[in-house]
Amino acid sequence: MKTILNIFKKSLLYILIFTVISVAVDLWRTRDFTSSESPTTHAMTISGNLIDLNTVSQDKPVVVYFWATWCGACKFVTPTINWLSQYYNVVAISASSGEARRVQAYLDSHDYQFENINDPKSQISSRWNLKVTPTIAIVENGQIKNITTGITTPIGLLARLWLL
Template identity: 30%
Template sequence: MNEKLKKYIKSIIKYTILFVIVLNIISYYKSTDLNKEKLDIKSFTLLDGSIYEIKNDKPLLVHFWASWCPICSLEEQNIEKISKDYEVLTIATQSGNNKEIEEYLKNNSLTFNVVNDEDGILSKKFNIKAFPTTFIYDENQNQKFTEVGYTSTFGLYLRMWWSK
């Protein structure tokens, strides 16, 4: 490898690390106002009308998103992937009626559990001010992590594993 290429690669690595640090600081700052209480909701009604019961023996990821949010669309496949291995409940906020959300899910090959927060009532309860926002609870519904903004699949898996 020539010296110019090595220097270029070092610069990319340095700025990537700096970028990740800045994003984490911003996420931390944005998450300071989020609801920090134990999850006190025991069940949610999903798009299909079925009831999603909170399990007391597994960690739970609760993900707030919106169909109109560009960052949410970048992150949706990460949420889809982790939903295959962990308990995941997503809340679509002000994203239309059930039919519109179902169409969005179908068009984007998404199969995770969705609650329609059409009027933003749940978002207010959790004090959501930016999308996407993710909460991770342990098996006793104690909040372990919050994340505002994009989160990688690896980051989600790591947080869920840590919450066991």
């Protein structure tokens, strides 16, 4: 019984340490955001829909997902984003991933259903002052409410949305 209790205690300690490190890294990586106002983002999705991020975020929060087809960490995060898109507004922005038809083929091959804006020269990503993929921002009423970078869990992402 003591062994199980020790394993449980150690597991909780590791989870706590991981959480503290993760929050610290997110704070460090988001230090470049001097304003909580999201950069104006008007763009056409690959499927042909015009998106105005600030307008869309007026009704309910929008998850803005910056990713790339070549990004290794994105391979772990994108399925979560795809699942989340069934319940929340998601606008994905594929940075430096090539032509729109190449990105669409990638999305189709993985059966991803979220709206995606192709950003082949990373112009949108630059306006947001992003340096890391994946980056996930939660925008509500045109304001950045939360930003995280790197691998995130479904529970971590849901917690960020619920805590708004």
